[in-house]
Amino acid sequence: MSKNAKKTAIRITRAEDFPAWYQEVIKEADMAENSGVRGCMVIKPWGYGIWERLQRRLDQRIRETGHENCYFPIFIPLELIEKEATHVEGFAKEMAVVTHHRLVEKDGKLEPAGKLESPLVIRPTSEAMIGESFARWIRSYRDLPVKINQWANVVRWEMRPRMFLRTSEFLWQEGHTAHATEAEARIETETMLEVYRQLAEEWLSIPVIPGEKSESERFPGAVETHTIEAIMQDGKALQAGTSHFLGQNFAKAANIKYQAKDGSEEFVYTTSWGVSTRMIGALIMTHGDDDGLRVPPTVAPHQIVILPIARDEETAGVVNPAAAELAKRLNAENVFGEAVRAHVDSRDINTGEKRWGWIKKGVPLIVELGPKDLEKGSVMVTRRTDIYAKAPEDTDVFVGAAPEHLEAIQRKLFDDAASLRDARLETGISDFAAFKEYFDTEDASKLGFVRAKWCGDASSEEQLKKLSVTIRCLPYDQDGKEGVCVITGKPATVDAIFAKAY
RNA sequence: CGGAGCGUAGCGCAGUCUGGUAGCGCACUACACUGGGGGUGUAGGGGUCGCAGGUUCAAAUCCUGUCGCUCCGACCA
Numbered sequence: 001m002s003k004n005a006k007k008t009a010i011r012i013t014r015a016e017d018f019p020a021w022y023q024e025v026i027k028e029a030d031m032a033e034n035s036g037v038r039g040c041m042v043i044k045p046w047g048y049g050i051w052e053r054l055q056r057r058l059d060q061r062i063r064e065t066g067h068e069n070c071y072f073p074i075f076i077p078l079e080l081i082e083k084e085a086t087h088v089e090g091f092a093k094e095m096a097v098v099t100h101h102r103l104v105e106k107d108g109k110l111e112p113a114g115k116l117e118s119p120l121v122i123r124p125t126s127e128a129m130i131g132e133s134f135a136r137w138i139r140s141y142r143d144l145p146v147k148i149n150q151w152a153n154v155v156r157w158e159m160r161p162r163m164f165l166r167t168s169e170f171l172w173q174e175g176h177t178a179h180a181t182e183a184e185a186r187i188e189t190e191t192m193l194e195v196y197r198q199l200a201e202e203w204l205s206i207p208v209i210p211g212e213k214s215e216s217e218r219f220p221g222a223v224e225t226h227t228i229e230a231i232m233q234d235g236k237a238l239q240a241g242t243s244h245f246l247g248q249n250f251a252k253a254a255n256i257k258y259q260a261k262d263g264s265e266e267f268v269y270t271t272s273w274g275v276s277t278r279m280i281g282a283l284i285m286t287h288g289d290d291d292g293l294r295v296p297p298t299v300a301p302h303q304i305v306i307l308p309i310a311r312d313e314e315t316a317g318v319v320n321p322a323a324a325e326l327a328k329r330l331n332a333e334n335v336f337g338e339a340v341r342a343h344v345d346s347r348d349i350n351t352g353e354k355r356w357g358w359i360k361k362g363v364p365l366i367v368e369l370g371p372k373d374l375e376k377g378s379v380m381v382t383r384r385t386d387i388y389a390k391a392p393e394d395t396d397v398f399v400g401a402a403p404e405h406l407e408a409i410q411r412k413l414f415d416d417a418a419s420l421r422d423a424r425l426e427t428g429i430s431d432f433a434a435f436k437e438y439f440d441t442e443d444a445s446k447l448g449f450v451r452a453k454w455c456g457d458a459s460s461e462e463q464l465k466k467l468s469v470t471i472r473c474l475p476y477d478q479d480g481k482e483g484v485c486v487i488t489g490k491p492a493t494v495d496a497i498f499a500k501a502y
Numbered sequence: 503c504g505g506a507g508c509g510u511a512g513c514g515c516a517g518u519c520u521g522g523u524a525g526c527g528c529a530c531u532a533c534a535c536u537g538g539g540g541g542u543g544u545a546g547g548g549g550u551c552g553c554a555g556g557u558u559c560a561a562a563u564c565c566u567g568u569c570g571c572u573c574c575g576a577c578c579a
Contacts, residue, residue, distance in 0.1 A: 007539095009540085019573095034571085034572090036570080036571085038570080038571070038572095090578095091578095093577070093578095094577075094578070125579090154579090156578070156579080158577075158578060159503080159575090159576075159577055159578080160573090160574085160575085160576095160577085160578090165579090166578065166579075170579070172579070219579095238579095239578095239579065240579085241579085242579070274579065275579080276579045277579090278579050279579090307538085309537080309538050310537085311536080311537050312537095349540090350536085350537060350540065350541070351537065351538060351539085351540085352537080352538085352539050352540040352541075353539095353540040353541095354540080355538090355539065355540070356539075356540040357540075359540090368538055369538095370538055372538080373538090380538065387539095388539095390538090390539090468575095502578095
């Protein structure tokens, strides 16, 4: 057994075993747990609280960009799904199907009784369902555009589930729009990807690379798929959000037509875009350290946790009201456009245990308040970004500066992640031998993204498959220079981002 | 769907080869001492050993079947 210089709160460090560390953080931060059903998880209050804050922000941005929320059913008639061929092909293998209804008791056990005449699919996504509605809602160019969103759960019967990253059931938001013109639909696609980029970078402090997917990585049935790709601490990529330009594919499949000004009948152009609970996985793998999670203050269920220190009833009588008063003062402050969220942890357990519990959960600021502090008019402050630098601060100064402290932590998380991204971005590889060598490593500390020229040949992607490397995206910031394809050596001008992925 | 493994207390496991009345650690409860880096002691509570059948005087242990989960691949937000 190796002896660490410092004891870490998470027993398995990132360097030792990243996937095991990831599972451990989820467990120790009390975010979620596996349920009895394969691939399904129970999202516990701390994990769900983070999701709710992310959700609130994203929902606000979706409304600001002119969309309305609504809700469609979880069951999709099989016939509806069958309409878009590529779409079916892409999702068929992972669809959960309901074939029976009602249960009867037989030999002391419950058995399905009535078989459904027509099976129902549990939505893996709602393009088919919503397309059917769009076809009925849209008659004239005056009905366009239609811009809706729904917050829902979807089911994809994945081969290999992983908490938050790939669960059989997951929560997400799916936006669906229909437009009269291709140009408008393309703008919509870009707009929403930009909303996602901002959500990731500005709200979650997760730096991403926005770009377009190559053909083989495209959403089934889409004309173009756009993505934000994030770099995890083990050098692997994670698709954190997608926006699809669907062209007229779904319009033709679902017969979504409108009458134009000139009286002609036209198919609409549609888009769809989504962000899921996978984002929580991205958050963990971007910001977590060997002491647990580090939650960006914007989405932390508690931004500040106050620990009253009292060894007997008498001091408790003084300290507890003071802690409550401090929380009240902090909650009156504003940060990120909302009230500060401070919480007093008055559970009857040791302070040390409480402290480490909140460190593992990633609370940005921990404030200890004891009799000595009260005498001096100060508080003992720990920042999650530097847990070994605990120091006293004047209470009044701390309260007034709390928003700035939180903003600083938010920035620090982004800066840390951005420097990791830069360190993991390899731009100096131009031939396939060097490329293979780069990815042929078990050492997670050396893995990362390669940015290089790509000729666009579908066959070249076959070469990548052997290395379990994929093209993550063709980034928007193309340099346009002539070069050679890193795989085939053919002339190429397009820049691509290559990486191993989750 | 291929390969591997595991189902014994809330969690993590030992016990299974070589059948003999179920054990450890953590967690939990009570009390005492503690209390600003996750503390110490004492005393407790908790299990039809995944499920079904078989062999046996006797099954967590042997046999057959079955269900479930985890990990590694192909697939994916």
